[in-house]
Amino acid sequence: MSATYLQALLSGLSVGGIYALIALSFSITFTTTKTLNFSQGEFVSFGAFVGLSVLLLLSGTFDFNAVPADASAGLKFPAAVVTAGVLVGVVGIFIFLLAVRPFAGKPGMSWVMSTIGFGIILQSLGLVVWGPAVVNVPAPFGEGVIRIFGAGVRSQELVVLVSAIVIMLVFDQIMRRSLLGKAMRAVAFSPQVASLMGINVTLVMVGAFVMSGVLAGFAGVMVAPISTASLFMGLGFSLKAFAGAIIGGLNNPRGCIFGGFMLGVIESFVGLWHSEWREISVFVLIILVLAVRPDGLFGARTVDKV
Amino acid sequence: MPLLELKDVSLDYGPIRAVDRASISVEPGEVVAIIGGNGAGKSTLLKGVSGLLTPSEGSILFDGQDISRLPPHQRVARGIAMSPEGRQVFPDQTVHDNLVLGAYARGLSDKALTAAIDEQFDLFPRLRERRDQPAVTLSGGEQQMLAMARALMASPRLLLLDEPSLGLAPLIVRDIFQIIRSLRERQITILLVEQMATMALKAAHRAYVLETGRITLTGTGAELLNDPKVRAAYLGVAHDAA
Numbered sequence: 001m002s003a004t005y006l007q008a009l010l011s012g013l014s015v016g017g018i019y020a021l022i023a024l025s026f027s028i029t030f031t032t033t034k035t036l037n038f039s040q041g042e043f044v045s046f047g048a049f050v051g052l053s054v055l056l057l058l059s060g061t062f063d064f065n066a067v068p069a070d071a072s073a074g075l076k077f078p079a080a081v082v083t084a085g086v087l088v089g090v091v092g093i094f095i096f097l098l099a100v101r102p103f104a105g106k107p108g109m110s111w112v113m114s115t116i117g118f119g120i121i122l123q124s125l126g127l128v129v130w131g132p133a134v135v136n137v138p139a140p141f142g143e144g145v146i147r148i149f150g151a152g153v154r155s156q157e158l159v160v161l162v163s164a165i166v167i168m169l170v171f172d173q174i175m176r177r178s179l180l181g182k183a184m185r186a187v188a189f190s191p192q193v194a195s196l197m198g199i200n201v202t203l204v205m206v207g208a209f210v211m212s213g214v215l216a217g218f219a220g221v222m223v224a225p226i227s228t229a230s231l232f233m234g235l236g237f238s239l240k241a242f243a244g245a246i247i248g249g250l251n252n253p254r255g256c257i258f259g260g261f262m263l264g265v266i267e268s269f270v271g272l273w274h275s276e277w278r279e280i281s282v283f284v285l286i287i288l289v290l291a292v293r294p295d296g297l298f299g300a301r302t303v304d305k306v
Numbered sequence: 307m308p309l310l311e312l313k314d315v316s317l318d319y320g321p322i323r324a325v326d327r328a329s330i331s332v333e334p335g336e337v338v339a340i341i342g343g344n345g346a347g348k349s350t351l352l353k354g355v356s357g358l359l360t361p362s363e364g365s366i367l368f369d370g371q372d373i374s375r376l377p378p379h380q381r382v383a384r385g386i387a388m389s390p391e392g393r394q395v396f397p398d399q400t401v402h403d404n405l406v407l408g409a410y411a412r413g414l415s416d417k418a419l420t421a422a423i424d425e426q427f428d429l430f431p432r433l434r435e436r437r438d439q440p441a442v443t444l445s446g447g448e449q450q451m452l453a454m455a456r457a458l459m460a461s462p463r464l465l466l467l468d469e470p471s472l473g474l475a476p477l478i479v480r481d482i483f484q485i486i487r488s489l490r491e492r493q494i495t496i497l498l499v500e501q502m503a504t505m506a507l508k509a510a511h512r513a514y515v516l517e518t519g520r521i522t523l524t525g526t527g528a529e530l531l532n533d534p535k536v537r538a539a540y541l542g543v544a545h546d547a548a
Protein backbone atom coordinates (compact mmCIF):
# COMPACT_ATOMS: atom_id res chain seq x y z
CA MET A 1 0.00 0.00 0.00
CA SER A 2 2.64 2.50 1.02
CA ALA A 3 4.63 1.44 -2.05
CA THR A 4 1.80 2.85 -4.16
CA TYR A 5 2.08 6.18 -2.39
CA LEU A 6 5.86 6.22 -2.68
CA GLN A 7 5.50 5.50 -6.37
CA ALA A 8 2.99 8.33 -6.76
CA LEU A 9 5.31 10.62 -4.82
CA LEU A 10 8.34 9.84 -6.98
CA SER A 11 6.45 10.17 -10.27
CA GLY A 12 4.87 13.36 -9.00
CA LEU A 13 8.23 14.79 -8.04
CA SER A 14 9.62 13.80 -11.39
CA VAL A 15 6.99 15.50 -13.52
CA GLY A 16 6.99 18.25 -10.89
CA GLY A 17 10.68 18.74 -11.64
CA ILE A 18 9.75 19.40 -15.26
CA TYR A 19 7.05 21.83 -14.18
CA ALA A 20 9.57 23.51 -11.87
CA LEU A 21 12.13 23.93 -14.67
CA ILE A 22 9.55 25.48 -16.97
CA ALA A 23 8.10 27.58 -14.13
CA LEU A 24 11.60 28.89 -13.52
CA SER A 25 11.95 29.70 -17.20
CA PHE A 26 8.77 31.79 -16.99
CA SER A 27 10.00 33.50 -13.85
CA ILE A 28 13.44 34.48 -15.16
CA THR A 29 12.06 36.45 -18.08
CA PHE A 30 9.11 37.79 -16.13
CA THR A 31 11.22 39.27 -13.34
CA THR A 32 13.72 40.89 -15.70
CA THR A 33 11.37 42.19 -18.41
CA LYS A 34 7.91 42.10 -16.73
CA THR A 35 6.59 40.19 -19.72
CA LEU A 36 5.47 36.59 -20.06
CA ASN A 37 6.72 34.45 -22.87
CA PHE A 38 3.54 32.82 -24.14
CA SER A 39 5.51 30.62 -26.49
CA GLN A 40 7.29 28.82 -23.66
CA GLY A 41 5.28 25.67 -24.50
CA GLU A 42 6.51 25.73 -28.08
CA PHE A 43 10.04 26.15 -26.73
CA VAL A 44 9.56 22.90 -24.80
CA SER A 45 8.27 21.02 -27.87
CA PHE A 46 10.99 22.54 -30.03
CA GLY A 47 13.61 21.38 -27.54
CA ALA A 48 12.20 17.85 -27.58
CA PHE A 49 12.34 17.66 -31.37
CA VAL A 50 15.79 19.15 -31.66
CA GLY A 51 16.90 16.53 -29.14
CA LEU A 52 15.08 13.77 -30.98
CA SER A 53 16.66 14.83 -34.26
CA VAL A 54 20.11 14.66 -32.70
CA LEU A 55 19.36 11.17 -31.37
CA LEU A 56 18.25 10.02 -34.82
CA LEU A 57 21.13 11.64 -36.69
CA LEU A 58 23.64 10.09 -34.31
CA SER A 59 21.92 6.75 -34.93
CA GLY A 60 22.26 7.25 -38.68
CA THR A 61 18.59 7.71 -39.56
CA PHE A 62 15.95 10.39 -39.81
CA ASP A 63 12.88 8.17 -39.71
CA PHE A 64 10.55 9.30 -36.94
CA ASN A 65 8.38 6.20 -37.35
CA ALA A 66 11.23 3.84 -36.60
CA VAL A 67 13.30 5.25 -33.77
CA PRO A 68 15.96 2.61 -32.96
CA ALA A 69 15.68 1.20 -29.43
CA ASP A 70 19.27 2.24 -28.67
CA ALA A 71 18.84 5.78 -30.05
CA SER A 72 19.39 7.31 -26.59
CA ALA A 73 22.21 5.03 -25.53
CA GLY A 74 25.64 6.17 -24.39
CA LEU A 75 26.58 9.77 -25.06
CA LYS A 76 23.81 10.31 -27.59
CA PHE A 77 21.29 11.49 -25.03
CA PRO A 78 23.65 13.99 -23.37
CA ALA A 79 24.52 15.28 -26.86
CA ALA A 80 20.81 15.71 -27.58
CA VAL A 81 20.28 17.54 -24.28
CA VAL A 82 23.13 19.96 -24.88
CA THR A 83 22.15 20.68 -28.48
CA ALA A 84 18.51 21.29 -27.55
CA GLY A 85 19.53 23.57 -24.67
CA VAL A 86 21.84 25.60 -26.89
CA LEU A 87 19.46 25.90 -29.85
CA VAL A 88 16.42 26.82 -27.78
CA GLY A 89 18.64 29.30 -25.91
CA VAL A 90 19.41 30.90 -29.27
CA VAL A 91 15.69 30.97 -30.09
CA GLY A 92 15.37 32.88 -26.80
CA ILE A 93 17.59 35.64 -28.23
CA PHE A 94 15.32 35.92 -31.26
CA ILE A 95 12.08 36.07 -29.33
CA PHE A 96 13.54 38.78 -27.12
CA LEU A 97 14.76 40.91 -30.00
CA LEU A 98 11.75 40.42 -32.28
CA ALA A 99 8.76 39.96 -29.98
CA VAL A 100 9.63 41.36 -26.57
CA ARG A 101 12.12 44.21 -26.77
CA PRO A 102 10.02 46.35 -29.09
CA PHE A 103 7.15 46.24 -26.56
CA ALA A 104 8.61 45.63 -23.09
CA GLY A 105 8.21 48.47 -20.61
CA LYS A 106 5.83 50.31 -22.92
CA PRO A 107 2.19 50.84 -22.11
CA GLY A 108 -0.15 48.22 -23.51
CA MET A 109 0.29 44.50 -23.75
CA SER A 110 1.48 44.03 -27.32
CA TRP A 111 3.95 41.44 -26.09
CA VAL A 112 1.06 39.07 -25.36
CA MET A 113 0.22 38.86 -29.06
CA SER A 114 3.78 39.03 -30.26
CA THR A 115 5.00 36.16 -28.08
CA ILE A 116 1.95 34.05 -28.93
CA GLY A 117 2.59 34.82 -32.60
CA PHE A 118 6.24 33.85 -32.25
CA GLY A 119 5.15 30.51 -30.76
CA ILE A 120 2.74 29.86 -33.62
CA ILE A 121 5.49 30.56 -36.14
CA LEU A 122 7.86 28.27 -34.26
CA GLN A 123 5.28 25.49 -34.17
CA SER A 124 4.45 25.89 -37.87
CA LEU A 125 8.12 25.70 -38.77
CA GLY A 126 8.37 22.61 -36.58
CA LEU A 127 5.44 21.00 -38.39
CA VAL A 128 7.13 21.65 -41.75
CA VAL A 129 10.36 20.02 -40.61
CA TRP A 130 9.12 17.24 -38.34
CA GLY A 131 5.41 16.77 -39.07
CA PRO A 132 2.61 16.24 -36.54
CA ALA A 133 3.63 12.72 -35.46
CA VAL A 134 3.67 11.53 -31.87
CA VAL A 135 7.03 9.83 -31.38
CA ASN A 136 8.15 7.38 -28.73
CA VAL A 137 11.57 8.37 -27.50
CA PRO A 138 13.67 5.65 -25.86
CA ALA A 139 15.01 6.44 -22.40
CA PRO A 140 18.82 6.60 -22.05
CA PHE A 141 18.81 3.96 -19.31
CA GLY A 142 16.14 1.80 -20.91
CA GLU A 143 12.49 1.22 -20.14
CA GLY A 144 13.01 -1.10 -17.19
CA VAL A 145 11.33 -0.32 -13.88
CA ILE A 146 13.53 0.28 -10.88
CA ARG A 147 12.30 -0.90 -7.48
CA ILE A 148 12.73 1.49 -4.54
CA PHE A 149 11.20 0.13 -1.32
CA GLY A 150 8.71 -1.75 -3.42
CA ALA A 151 7.75 1.23 -5.53
CA GLY A 152 8.29 0.86 -9.26
CA VAL A 153 9.88 3.88 -10.92
CA ARG A 154 10.98 4.36 -14.49
CA SER A 155 14.66 5.11 -14.92
CA GLN A 156 13.94 8.33 -16.80
CA GLU A 157 11.78 9.58 -13.95
CA LEU A 158 14.78 9.38 -11.66
CA VAL A 159 17.06 10.96 -14.27
CA VAL A 160 14.61 13.83 -14.66
CA LEU A 161 14.22 14.32 -10.93
CA VAL A 162 17.93 14.30 -10.16
CA SER A 163 18.95 16.51 -13.08
CA ALA A 164 16.15 19.00 -12.41
CA ILE A 165 17.28 19.33 -8.81
CA VAL A 166 20.92 19.74 -9.81
CA ILE A 167 20.09 22.39 -12.42
CA MET A 168 17.92 24.33 -10.02
CA LEU A 169 20.58 24.27 -7.30
CA VAL A 170 23.15 25.56 -9.78
CA PHE A 171 20.74 28.26 -10.93
CA ASP A 172 20.03 29.29 -7.35
CA GLN A 173 23.74 29.65 -6.62
CA ILE A 174 24.28 31.67 -9.79
CA MET A 175 21.51 34.06 -8.79
CA ARG A 176 22.86 34.48 -5.29
CA ARG A 177 26.60 34.41 -5.69
CA SER A 178 27.66 35.45 -9.18
CA LEU A 179 27.86 39.03 -10.39
CA LEU A 180 25.52 38.07 -13.25
CA GLY A 181 22.96 36.84 -10.75
CA LYS A 182 23.21 40.02 -8.72
CA ALA A 183 22.85 42.07 -11.90
CA MET A 184 19.76 40.07 -12.91
CA ARG A 185 18.19 40.67 -9.52
CA ALA A 186 19.06 44.36 -9.84
CA VAL A 187 17.32 44.52 -13.23
CA ALA A 188 14.35 42.69 -11.72
CA PHE A 189 14.07 45.41 -9.09
CA SER A 190 14.40 48.27 -11.56
CA PRO A 191 16.02 48.37 -14.98
CA GLN A 192 16.66 52.09 -14.55
CA VAL A 193 18.46 51.81 -11.25
CA ALA A 194 20.37 48.82 -12.60
CA SER A 195 21.53 50.91 -15.54
CA LEU A 196 22.86 53.50 -13.05
CA MET A 197 25.20 50.77 -11.78
CA GLY A 198 26.69 50.51 -15.25
CA ILE A 199 24.74 47.37 -16.05
CA ASN A 200 23.87 46.94 -19.71
CA VAL A 201 20.22 46.14 -19.09
CA THR A 202 19.47 44.97 -22.62
CA LEU A 203 22.29 42.46 -22.40
CA VAL A 204 21.01 41.14 -19.07
CA MET A 205 17.55 40.75 -20.59
CA VAL A 206 19.00 38.83 -23.53
CA GLY A 207 20.82 36.65 -21.01
CA ALA A 208 17.57 36.02 -19.17
CA PHE A 209 15.87 34.88 -22.37
CA VAL A 210 18.78 32.63 -23.20
CA MET A 211 18.65 31.01 -19.75
CA SER A 212 14.90 30.69 -20.01
CA GLY A 213 15.20 29.04 -23.43
CA VAL A 214 17.90 26.66 -22.22
CA LEU A 215 15.69 25.54 -19.33
CA ALA A 216 12.64 25.04 -21.58
CA GLY A 217 14.63 23.14 -24.21
CA PHE A 218 16.26 21.01 -21.55
CA ALA A 219 12.88 20.21 -20.02
CA GLY A 220 11.54 19.18 -23.44
CA VAL A 221 14.28 16.63 -24.15
CA MET A 222 14.29 15.26 -20.62
CA VAL A 223 10.56 14.64 -20.47
CA ALA A 224 10.18 13.22 -23.98
CA PRO A 225 11.08 9.62 -23.02
CA ILE A 226 8.40 9.74 -20.31
CA SER A 227 5.61 11.54 -22.13
CA THR A 228 6.38 10.82 -25.83
CA ALA A 229 7.31 13.72 -28.08
CA SER A 230 4.95 15.76 -30.20
CA LEU A 231 4.96 19.35 -31.31
CA PHE A 232 1.87 19.85 -29.16
CA MET A 233 3.32 18.39 -25.97
CA GLY A 234 4.67 21.71 -24.69
CA LEU A 235 1.37 23.45 -24.23
CA GLY A 236 0.11 21.16 -21.45
CA PHE A 237 3.42 21.22 -19.63
CA SER A 238 3.77 24.96 -19.87
CA LEU A 239 0.22 25.57 -18.64
CA LYS A 240 0.86 23.42 -15.57
CA ALA A 241 4.25 25.02 -15.08
CA PHE A 242 2.70 28.45 -15.33
CA ALA A 243 0.14 27.39 -12.73
CA GLY A 244 3.02 26.25 -10.51
CA ALA A 245 4.75 29.58 -10.99
CA ILE A 246 1.58 31.46 -10.06
CA ILE A 247 1.08 29.32 -6.96
CA GLY A 248 4.66 29.79 -5.82
CA GLY A 249 4.92 33.45 -6.83
CA LEU A 250 6.01 34.38 -10.33
CA ASN A 251 8.60 36.84 -9.08
CA ASN A 252 10.25 34.41 -6.69
CA PRO A 253 12.41 31.74 -8.38
CA ARG A 254 12.45 29.52 -5.30
CA GLY A 255 8.69 29.88 -4.99
CA CYS A 256 8.26 28.84 -8.63
CA ILE A 257 10.35 25.74 -8.08
CA PHE A 258 8.32 24.85 -5.04
CA GLY A 259 5.07 25.49 -6.90
CA GLY A 260 6.15 23.26 -9.80
CA PHE A 261 7.05 20.34 -7.54
CA MET A 262 3.92 20.79 -5.48
CA LEU A 263 1.71 20.71 -8.52
CA GLY A 264 3.37 17.54 -9.82
CA VAL A 265 2.90 15.74 -6.52
CA ILE A 266 -0.70 16.84 -6.02
CA GLU A 267 -1.56 15.82 -9.55
CA SER A 268 0.02 12.47 -9.03
CA PHE A 269 -1.81 11.77 -5.77
CA VAL A 270 -5.16 12.92 -7.08
CA GLY A 271 -4.51 10.66 -10.06
CA LEU A 272 -4.27 7.67 -7.70
CA TRP A 273 -7.76 8.35 -6.60
CA HIS A 274 -9.59 9.58 -9.69
CA SER A 275 -7.53 10.51 -12.69
CA GLU A 276 -10.27 12.61 -14.23
CA TRP A 277 -10.07 14.92 -11.21
CA ARG A 278 -6.42 15.73 -11.82
CA GLU A 279 -6.85 18.82 -13.92
CA ILE A 280 -9.77 20.03 -11.87
CA SER A 281 -7.85 19.70 -8.62
CA VAL A 282 -4.94 21.67 -10.01
CA PHE A 283 -7.02 24.61 -11.04
CA VAL A 284 -9.17 24.58 -7.91
CA LEU A 285 -5.91 24.73 -5.98
CA ILE A 286 -4.73 27.74 -7.96
CA ILE A 287 -7.96 29.59 -7.34
CA LEU A 288 -7.79 28.82 -3.62
CA VAL A 289 -4.18 29.94 -3.32
CA LEU A 290 -4.77 33.14 -5.24
CA ALA A 291 -7.88 33.92 -3.20
CA VAL A 292 -5.82 33.83 -0.02
CA ARG A 293 -2.51 35.11 -1.40
CA PRO A 294 -2.88 37.05 -4.65
CA ASP A 295 0.88 37.13 -5.21
CA GLY A 296 1.33 33.39 -4.71
CA LEU A 297 2.64 31.57 -1.67
CA PHE A 298 6.06 33.24 -1.81
CA GLY A 299 5.36 36.14 -4.14
CA ALA A 300 5.96 39.86 -4.17
CA ARG A 301 6.55 41.43 -0.78
CA THR A 302 7.94 38.37 0.98
CA VAL A 303 11.54 39.41 1.21
CA ASP A 304 14.12 36.73 0.83
CA LYS A 305 16.51 37.06 3.72
CA VAL A 306 18.85 34.25 2.77
CA MET B 307 37.43 73.16 -19.19
CA PRO B 308 34.34 72.24 -17.15
CA LEU B 309 33.94 68.57 -16.29
CA LEU B 310 30.21 68.80 -17.03
CA GLU B 311 28.48 71.29 -19.23
CA LEU B 312 24.80 71.47 -20.13
CA LYS B 313 24.04 73.73 -23.06
CA ASP B 314 20.40 74.78 -23.43
CA VAL B 315 19.17 71.35 -22.44
CA SER B 316 15.43 70.63 -22.57
CA LEU B 317 13.95 67.47 -21.11
CA ASP B 318 10.41 66.27 -21.79
CA TYR B 319 8.04 63.62 -20.49
CA GLY B 320 6.00 63.09 -23.63
CA PRO B 321 4.26 66.41 -24.21
CA ILE B 322 5.28 67.80 -20.79
CA ARG B 323 8.40 69.93 -20.73
CA ALA B 324 10.05 69.50 -17.32
CA VAL B 325 13.35 71.28 -18.00
CA ASP B 326 13.50 74.17 -20.42
CA ARG B 327 16.80 75.19 -22.06
CA ALA B 328 18.88 74.86 -18.91
CA SER B 329 22.58 75.66 -19.05
CA ILE B 330 24.86 74.74 -16.18
CA SER B 331 28.49 73.83 -15.74
CA VAL B 332 30.50 71.99 -13.12
CA GLU B 333 34.26 72.41 -12.81
CA PRO B 334 36.50 69.55 -11.63
CA GLY B 335 36.60 69.41 -7.82
CA GLU B 336 33.54 71.63 -7.47
CA VAL B 337 30.41 70.97 -5.44
CA VAL B 338 27.48 72.51 -7.30
CA ALA B 339 23.98 72.61 -5.84
CA ILE B 340 20.67 72.91 -7.62
CA ILE B 341 17.88 74.18 -5.43
CA GLY B 342 14.23 74.62 -6.21
CA GLY B 343 10.76 73.73 -4.99
CA ASN B 344 8.63 70.66 -5.58
CA GLY B 345 8.28 69.82 -9.23
CA ALA B 346 10.80 72.43 -10.37
CA GLY B 347 12.59 69.84 -12.50
CA LYS B 348 15.62 69.09 -10.33
CA SER B 349 15.37 65.32 -10.53
CA THR B 350 14.61 65.54 -14.22
CA LEU B 351 17.80 67.53 -14.76
CA LEU B 352 19.84 64.84 -13.01
CA LYS B 353 18.11 62.15 -15.08
CA GLY B 354 19.29 64.01 -18.12
CA VAL B 355 22.88 63.94 -16.86
CA SER B 356 22.79 60.26 -15.90
CA GLY B 357 21.10 59.24 -19.14
CA LEU B 358 17.76 58.02 -17.80
CA LEU B 359 16.23 60.71 -20.02
CA THR B 360 17.54 61.85 -23.39
CA PRO B 361 17.39 65.59 -24.01
CA SER B 362 15.01 66.72 -26.71
CA GLU B 363 17.12 69.82 -27.27
CA GLY B 364 20.59 71.01 -26.43
CA SER B 365 23.69 69.03 -25.55
CA ILE B 366 25.42 67.57 -22.52
CA LEU B 367 29.20 67.60 -22.56
CA PHE B 368 31.30 65.52 -20.20
CA ASP B 369 35.00 66.19 -20.39
CA GLY B 370 34.31 68.11 -23.57
CA GLN B 371 32.63 65.15 -25.27
CA ASP B 372 28.97 65.06 -26.20
CA ILE B 373 27.29 62.34 -24.15
CA SER B 374 23.69 63.44 -24.79
CA ARG B 375 22.77 60.24 -26.62
CA LEU B 376 24.71 57.71 -24.55
CA PRO B 377 22.71 55.16 -22.51
CA PRO B 378 23.17 55.32 -18.72
CA HIS B 379 25.53 52.34 -18.43
CA GLN B 380 27.98 53.94 -20.85
CA ARG B 381 27.90 57.17 -18.87
CA VAL B 382 28.74 55.19 -15.73
CA ALA B 383 31.71 53.74 -17.57
CA ARG B 384 32.86 57.29 -18.32
CA GLY B 385 32.66 58.22 -14.66
CA ILE B 386 29.17 59.52 -13.87
CA ALA B 387 27.48 57.84 -10.90
CA MET B 388 24.19 58.73 -9.26
CA SER B 389 22.50 58.27 -5.94
CA PRO B 390 18.89 58.55 -7.11
CA GLU B 391 15.93 60.24 -5.46
CA GLY B 392 14.34 58.00 -2.85
CA ARG B 393 17.60 56.02 -2.48
CA GLN B 394 16.50 53.04 -4.58
CA VAL B 395 18.83 50.55 -2.93
CA PHE B 396 18.27 46.96 -4.09
CA PRO B 397 16.00 45.87 -1.25
CA ASP B 398 16.42 42.08 -1.46
CA GLN B 399 20.20 42.21 -1.75
CA THR B 400 22.63 42.66 1.12
CA VAL B 401 24.54 45.85 1.88
CA HIS B 402 27.66 44.10 0.60
CA ASP B 403 25.99 43.03 -2.66
CA ASN B 404 24.59 46.52 -3.23
CA LEU B 405 28.13 47.83 -3.00
CA VAL B 406 29.40 45.11 -5.33
CA LEU B 407 26.80 46.23 -7.88
CA GLY B 408 27.97 49.82 -7.51
CA ALA B 409 31.36 48.76 -8.85
CA TYR B 410 29.81 46.68 -11.66
CA ALA B 411 31.33 48.75 -14.45
CA ARG B 412 34.86 48.64 -13.04
CA GLY B 413 35.54 44.92 -13.42
CA LEU B 414 37.62 44.84 -10.24
CA SER B 415 39.51 41.79 -9.02
CA ASP B 416 38.17 40.25 -5.80
CA LYS B 417 40.98 41.85 -3.85
CA ALA B 418 40.47 45.32 -5.26
CA LEU B 419 36.73 44.97 -4.75
CA THR B 420 37.19 44.10 -1.08
CA ALA B 421 39.50 47.08 -0.66
CA ALA B 422 36.99 49.41 -2.35
CA ILE B 423 34.19 48.14 -0.12
CA ASP B 424 36.39 48.62 2.95
CA GLU B 425 37.00 52.18 1.90
CA GLN B 426 33.25 52.82 1.88
CA PHE B 427 32.88 51.14 5.26
CA ASP B 428 35.48 53.57 6.62
CA LEU B 429 33.45 56.49 5.30
CA PHE B 430 30.12 54.97 6.47
CA PRO B 431 30.96 52.88 9.57
CA ARG B 432 27.32 52.02 10.20
CA LEU B 433 27.19 50.12 6.94
CA ARG B 434 30.01 47.85 8.08
CA GLU B 435 27.87 46.56 10.95
CA ARG B 436 25.05 45.88 8.50
CA ARG B 437 27.20 44.23 5.86
CA ASP B 438 25.15 41.04 5.44
CA GLN B 439 21.68 42.48 6.01
CA PRO B 440 19.29 42.91 3.09
CA ALA B 441 19.07 46.60 2.29
CA VAL B 442 15.33 46.65 2.99
CA THR B 443 16.06 46.13 6.69
CA LEU B 444 18.11 49.34 6.95
CA SER B 445 16.74 52.57 8.37
CA GLY B 446 16.09 55.46 5.99
CA GLY B 447 19.35 57.18 6.91
CA GLU B 448 21.32 53.97 6.48
CA GLN B 449 19.71 53.38 3.11
CA GLN B 450 20.74 56.89 2.05
CA MET B 451 24.30 56.18 3.14
CA LEU B 452 24.19 52.92 1.21
CA ALA B 453 22.92 54.70 -1.89
CA MET B 454 25.79 57.19 -1.65
CA ALA B 455 28.37 54.50 -0.91
CA ARG B 456 27.06 52.44 -3.82
CA ALA B 457 27.50 55.41 -6.17
CA LEU B 458 31.00 56.04 -4.80
CA MET B 459 31.88 52.40 -5.51
CA ALA B 460 31.96 53.36 -9.19
CA SER B 461 34.88 55.64 -8.29
CA PRO B 462 33.08 58.40 -10.19
CA ARG B 463 34.60 61.54 -11.62
CA LEU B 464 31.20 63.15 -11.15
CA LEU B 465 28.84 62.21 -8.32
CA LEU B 466 25.15 63.06 -8.72
CA LEU B 467 23.16 63.25 -5.49
CA ASP B 468 19.39 63.61 -5.70
CA GLU B 469 17.90 64.88 -2.43
CA PRO B 470 20.06 62.95 0.02
CA SER B 471 18.15 64.56 2.92
CA LEU B 472 14.71 63.40 1.73
CA GLY B 473 12.56 62.16 4.59
CA LEU B 474 15.39 61.98 7.13
CA ALA B 475 15.49 63.22 10.72
CA PRO B 476 17.48 66.46 11.24
CA LEU B 477 20.32 64.68 13.05
CA ILE B 478 20.75 62.22 10.19
CA VAL B 479 20.59 65.06 7.66
CA ARG B 480 23.49 66.65 9.50
CA ASP B 481 25.47 63.41 9.24
CA ILE B 482 24.76 63.19 5.53
CA PHE B 483 25.93 66.77 4.94
CA GLN B 484 29.01 66.10 7.06
CA ILE B 485 29.85 63.32 4.62
CA ILE B 486 29.21 65.59 1.63
CA ARG B 487 31.65 68.10 3.11
CA SER B 488 34.26 65.41 3.60
CA LEU B 489 33.80 64.35 -0.04
CA ARG B 490 34.28 67.98 -1.00
CA GLU B 491 37.56 68.05 0.91
CA ARG B 492 38.63 64.99 -1.04
CA GLN B 493 38.08 67.00 -4.24
CA ILE B 494 35.23 64.80 -5.44
CA THR B 495 33.12 66.64 -8.01
CA ILE B 496 29.48 66.68 -6.96
CA LEU B 497 26.24 67.88 -8.50
CA LEU B 498 23.79 68.05 -5.62
CA VAL B 499 20.04 68.50 -5.84
CA GLU B 500 18.30 69.59 -2.66
CA GLN B 501 15.19 71.11 -1.15
CA MET B 502 17.13 71.72 2.07
CA ALA B 503 18.46 74.90 0.54
CA THR B 504 20.43 76.29 3.50
CA MET B 505 22.41 73.11 4.02
CA ALA B 506 22.99 72.67 0.31
CA LEU B 507 24.16 76.25 -0.22
CA LYS B 508 26.55 75.99 2.72
CA ALA B 509 28.03 72.76 1.36
CA ALA B 510 28.34 73.97 -2.23
CA HIS B 511 30.90 76.15 -3.99
CA ARG B 512 28.27 77.34 -6.44
CA ALA B 513 24.57 76.89 -6.95
CA TYR B 514 21.74 77.31 -9.43
CA VAL B 515 18.10 78.06 -8.70
CA LEU B 516 15.63 76.08 -10.81
CA GLU B 517 12.06 77.33 -11.12
CA THR B 518 9.45 75.51 -13.20
CA GLY B 519 12.08 74.04 -15.45
CA ARG B 520 14.19 77.16 -15.92
CA ILE B 521 17.44 78.30 -14.33
CA THR B 522 16.57 81.68 -12.87
CA LEU B 523 19.56 82.51 -10.71
CA THR B 524 23.14 81.43 -10.15
CA GLY B 525 26.01 82.40 -7.91
CA THR B 526 28.32 81.15 -5.20
CA GLY B 527 26.76 79.37 -2.25
CA ALA B 528 27.38 82.42 -0.06
CA GLU B 529 25.87 84.83 -2.60
CA LEU B 530 22.66 82.85 -2.86
CA LEU B 531 22.46 82.41 0.92
CA ASN B 532 22.33 86.21 1.16
CA ASP B 533 20.12 86.81 -1.85
CA PRO B 534 16.79 88.30 -0.65
CA LYS B 535 14.74 86.46 -3.26
CA VAL B 536 16.35 83.14 -2.40
CA ARG B 537 15.92 83.78 1.28
CA ALA B 538 12.25 84.52 0.83
CA ALA B 539 11.47 81.65 -1.49
CA TYR B 540 13.72 78.82 -0.29
CA LEU B 541 15.19 79.60 3.08
CA GLY B 542 11.94 80.38 4.83
CA VAL B 543 13.01 83.94 5.62
CA ALA B 544 10.71 86.87 4.80
CA HIS B 545 11.98 89.88 2.81
CA ASP B 546 11.75 92.36 5.64
CA ALA B 547 13.44 90.00 8.07
CA ALA B 548 16.50 89.80 5.78
Ligand SMILES: Nc1ncnc2c1ncn2[C@@H]1O[C@H](COP(=O)(O)OP(=O)(O)OP(=O)(O)O)[C@@H](O)[C@H]1O
Nearest residue numbers: 319322324342343344345346347348349350351501
Ligand atom coordinates in the same frame (compact mmCIF):
# COMPACT_ATOMS: atom_id res chain seq x y z
N1 LIG C 1 7.79 60.23 -15.08
C1 LIG C 1 7.16 61.40 -15.27
N2 LIG C 1 6.18 61.52 -16.18
C2 LIG C 1 5.55 62.69 -16.39
N3 LIG C 1 5.86 63.82 -15.75
C3 LIG C 1 6.83 63.78 -14.84
C4 LIG C 1 7.53 62.57 -14.54
N4 LIG C 1 8.45 62.83 -13.59
C5 LIG C 1 8.32 64.14 -13.30
N5 LIG C 1 7.36 64.70 -14.03
C6 LIG C 1 6.96 66.13 -14.00
O1 LIG C 1 8.08 66.91 -14.33
C7 LIG C 1 8.16 68.04 -13.48
C8 LIG C 1 9.50 68.05 -12.77
O2 LIG C 1 9.58 66.93 -11.92
P1 LIG C 1 10.89 66.61 -11.08
O3 LIG C 1 10.69 65.26 -10.47
O4 LIG C 1 12.07 66.80 -11.92
O5 LIG C 1 10.81 67.72 -9.96
P2 LIG C 1 11.76 67.93 -8.71
O6 LIG C 1 12.30 69.31 -8.81
O7 LIG C 1 12.74 66.84 -8.59
O8 LIG C 1 10.71 67.87 -7.53
P3 LIG C 1 10.88 67.27 -6.04
O9 LIG C 1 11.64 68.26 -5.26
O10 LIG C 1 9.47 67.14 -5.57
O11 LIG C 1 11.58 65.97 -6.17
C9 LIG C 1 6.97 67.94 -12.54
O12 LIG C 1 5.97 68.77 -13.05
C10 LIG C 1 6.56 66.51 -12.60
O13 LIG C 1 5.18 66.37 -12.41
Ligand SMILES: [Mg+2]
Nearest residue numbers: 348349391469
Ligand atom coordinates in the same frame (compact mmCIF):
# COMPACT_ATOMS: atom_id res chain seq x y z
MG1 LIG D 1 13.07 65.40 -7.24
